[in-house]
Amino acid sequence: MADSDAPSGGIVEAPKERKDFILTLPTPDGSSEVIVHLQGNEDATQPPSLVNATKQPRESPTPSQGPQDLETHIILSTGSGHNKAAAFFDDVLSPVLETLGIKNISKHTTQSVSSILELTRDVFLPKANSGTPLRIILLSGDGGIVDLVNGLSSQAQSQEYIAPSVVLLPLGTANALYHSINAGKKNTWGISTLVSTTTKPLPIFTATFSPGAKLLVDEARGEEALPADGVLHGAVVCSWGMHASLVADSDTSAFRKFGVERFKMAAKEALYPSDGSAPHAYRAKVSVLKAGEWTALPEQEHMYLISTLVSKLEATFCISPASKPLDGSLRLVHFAPTSGDEVMRIMGLAYQGGKHVEDGKVRYEESDGLKVEFQEKEDRWRRVCVDGKIVRVEEGGWVEVRKGGKSVVDVVVDDE
Numbered sequence: 577m578a579d580s581d582a583p584s585g586g587i588v589e590a591p592k593e594r595k596d597f598i599l600t601l602p603t604p605d606g607s608s609e610v611i612v613h614l615q616g617n618e619d620a621t622q623p624p625s626l627v628n629a630t631k632q633p634r635e636s637p638t639p640s641q642g643p644q645d646l647e648t649h650i651i652l653s654t655g656s657g658h659n660k661a662a663a664f665f666d667d668v669l670s671p672v673l674e675t676l677g678i679k680n681i682s683k684h685t686t687q688s689v690s691s692i693l694e695l696t697r698d699v700f701l702p703k704a705n706s707g708t709p710l711r712i713i714l715l716s717g718d719g720g721i722v723d724l725v726n727g728l729s730s731q732a733q734s735q736e737y738i739a740p741s742v743v744l745l746p747l748g749t750a751n752a753l754y755h756s757i758n759a760g761k762k763n764t765w766g767i768s769t770l771v772s773t774t775t776k777p778l779p780i781f782t783a784t785f786s787p788g789a790k791l792l793v794d795e796a797r798g799e800e801a802l803p804a805d806g807v808l809h810g811a812v813v814c815s816w817g818m819h820a821s822l823v824a825d826s827d828t829s830a831f832r833k834f835g836v837e838r839f840k841m842a843a844k845e846a847l848y849p850s851d852g853s854a855p856h857a858y859r860a861k862v863s864v865l866k867a868g869e870w871t872a873l874p875e876q877e878h879m880y881l882i883s884t885l886v887s888k889l890e891a892t893f894c895i896s897p898a899s900k901p902l903d904g905s906l907r908l909v910h911f912a913p914t915s916g917d918e919v920m921r922i923m924g925l926a927y928q929g930g931k932h933v934e935d936g937k938v939r940y941e942e943s944d945g946l947k948v949e950f951q952e953k954e955d956r957w958r959r960v961c962v963d964g965k966i967v968r969v970e971e972g973g974w975v976e977v978r979k980g981g982k983s984v985v986d987v988v989v990d991d992e
């Protein structure tokens with residue numbers, strides 16, 4: 577999408593150009609290198625295809641430092657994005673791994689919405705707790721990583737706990753974490769990190785909900801209890817107001833097939849109600865935590881409220897330009913109710929490298945936490961988004977977000 581006329585809600589029209597690119601990866605034993613030739617998709621939001629992967633001896637072999645000795649798992653999240661994880665594995669990843677000589681990988685294919693959480697609790701957590709270093713290659717969107725984080729946080733970690741290393745391959749819709757970690761770099765779809773040995777702890781936040789809050793599942797047809805302590809962990813954003821409503825309203829299989837367009841479609845309905853009324857003004861007492869002190873915002877009504885650990889919500893949608901990859905800072909982005917056109921204008925600035933934060937209507941600041949005490953009667957205005965998951969809070973309830981919490985996974989990043 578042309579930057580200047582981007583609609584709100586995180587929508588990008590893909591550039592219609594095809595670009596080939598070549599990656600050179602050392603084999604884990606250091607003796608050879610693999611030349612991976614990929615053909616970019618015309619639609620840049622869709623994964624590339626493999627032209628070929630060829631191996632050649634290295635001019636000066638380096639001693640083995642690669643990740644070949646680690647127990648490695650691959651997760652294919654078949655419900656993510658355009659449902660391309662399994663095809664990407666077969667057509668691209670599997671031949672590349674084979675040429676690299678990386679074998680003995682356990683492959684897990686999701687069968688349901690809870691597959692990653694169950695796998696994490698049943699397999700990864702016990703291994704990590706017993707001190708086994710794990711490498712997990714994750715083909716999913718942000719939902720996969722948040723399931724890993726919550727699964728690994730579901731019980732106390734042992735003294736021997738070793739945080740699994742996670743290689744992120746962005747096969748979801750928005751892939752906010754991946755695009756934020758790799759901001760300013762060429763999108764290699766994570767292939768460049770397959771043999772990296774550099775890892776960084778993944779910063780997280782905790783969102784604590786008032787009793788009775790429920791996780792909405794199955795296109796909001798069902799609901800599940802939250803963990804007993806009411807805590808969800810996130811690595812991307814916690815939001816309420818317009819952003820959470822757009823994510824929730826467009827999380828149906830009917831909308832999902834449109835990719836990132838789904839947010840735009842939901843935005844039209846939310847910002848221009850068919851009865852001609854103004855967009856909903858979300859009512860709550862909102863407080864911000866800084867240096868141990870809570871301060872209430874002067875506004876009682878809100879439109880947009882996000883607490884974010886990342887800079888980008890999509891490849892080109894920069895919600896927090898001051899956030900640096902994996903720096904652990906939490907930032908608030910907020911504005912009060914306004915017209916649909918104004919929301920479109922402000923959100924359009926986010927596509928211009930995050931210029932919305934310079935707009936007089938937008939509050940943008942670093943904080944240590946956020947508390948929302950809801951003053952809404954209708955359920956639909958009390959929906960909170962944690963990294964794409966939707967939690968409905970009870971009437972009179974609240975959510976409190978705080979940065980920090982024990983990092984339970986390390987993210988594999990490009991070796992320098």
Ligand SMILES: Nc1ncnc2c1ncn2[C@@H]1O[C@H](COP(=O)(O)OP(=O)(O)OP(=O)(O)O)[C@@H](O)[C@H]1O
Nearest residue numbers: 655656657686687688689717718719748749750751
């Ligand atoms: N086989 C499956 N059946 C049902 N649900 C699935 C299946 N595989 C994955 N899912 C669910 O689909 C959702 C995919 O979320 P994920 O965040 O990975 O992708 P996304 O929403 O397209 O991307 P993003 O969050 O980056 O926009 C998750 O809730 C996941 O549990």
